Amino acid sequence: MTLAPSALRPLATDDIRPLADSVYERLVGGIVDGSLPPGGKLSERSIAAALGTSAQPVREALRRLEGEGLVETRPRSGSSVALMDTRRLAEMGRIRAVLEGAAADLAARHATPEDLQRLEQRLDAMRDATEYGDTATLRLANEAFHTALHAIGDNPFLIRGLQALRAYDHIGRARVLASDDQPRQALAEHAAILAAIAARDPEAAERQMRAHTFRSLSVAFPEETRG
Amino acid sequence: MTLAPSALRPLATDDIRPLADSVYERLVGGIVDGSLPPGGKLSERSIAAALGTSAQPVREALRRLEGEGLVETRPRSGSSVALMDTRRLAEMGRIRAVLEGAAADLAARHATPEDLQRLEQRLDAMRDATEYGDTATLRLANEAFHTALHAIGDNPFLIRGLQALRAYDHIGRARVLASDDQPRQALAEHAAILAAIAARDPEAAERQMRAHTFRSLSVAFPEETRG
DNA sequence: CATTCAAAACTGCAATAGCAGATGCCCGGC
């Protein structure tokens, strides 16, 4: 731990959620934006001091990150940010694709009319952002679409897993500084996914979602996604 | 917390691993074997007292279980064993199928000759147990095969996720008290998976593994796996 | 200058204590 990265400035305490959650988000942010570099040591005490908390919430956050593969811990030695080459990033993208597919499958099985309406709204937001060429809000709208879709499945394992995998996506895109991801094609794919869900066709929903996620991945990692 | 279930007898302390890991395994065992019934309250203090530890390791174990969906926590109220109907169990089985498929894909890409040899050994063990009709060791050998396959991918997210999902499989099989799962067919499917991995065919490996896991699931949940 | 070994500094890890919020119980009123 050299000088305190910006991800480790003190934490606002006026929160009702467990501190470990805030610490977790801070650490994820630092790992994603690179201020906590791969291989860098993550000392419970140092982080706690920098964030103005005690060691325990930090410890819980590190455990969670360890379970998600973003942090590696040697039993009595310490934790460090996991080293990730493009192969690992592409791997995580593949896993994300299959989990997104599973989420779409579940959504097609269980979506209520309200759920479908919400997805329509998100899709409209994406369409607007695409027409205006507003890539920042397009990205947010895209994430909102996926998040809403995950919520339909109402499966805690899927929701948490996909949230964790999103970090890898951010890392990958930041590292290869991609890339518009062909917004119009992505829009069309989202529409097709939604249509499959509305048609209560789990098999098609999964297939479309998986292909969409994988194609989006292949924009960032053309090398590792051949075949 | 009424009377202490057998899963909550005191913990042996002569361990070098973090206590939270031991607590986690105990709680998983209790949830799987039903001694910690669905909906039952899980008080940090009570569990800690019963296990002879402090509250902190228990808390970490509960957080992990929460991330895996086995436990539900209301922010300042408390944790309880998640309620799981057959639909949820079948859902988790579907997710397990796609993750097992992803693991097989990775294995086909990265397996070393030593890895293939280890898988061969596990498969032989399964073959022996099948011929002798020894269902107990067959089950262990089956798990050993899958565990070895997961390890090949060397992906912490997959390894941890699949380990967590195994609990759901145990719960499901215990609840429907299935079922020999047609050992010979399972054996043939494992052999086909191994062949695909050895042939470096990720697509086939994933497809075979997914079909295998799903078919195995459909034995326990014929209702929820139609279509 | 390189090596080694011991001590100091640091680390994960667990236990204890205390606080604030949530739960449940009991008692008084309708």
Add this chain to the structure above:
DNA sequence: GCCGGGCATCTGCTATTGCAGTTTTGAATG
């Protein structure tokens, strides 16, 4: 007999403290 409010209890949650194992450092020795 049923309902509601206040108090006791219990809960999650965080901080503080202390211990044991690890890593690093630095000096003495070859």
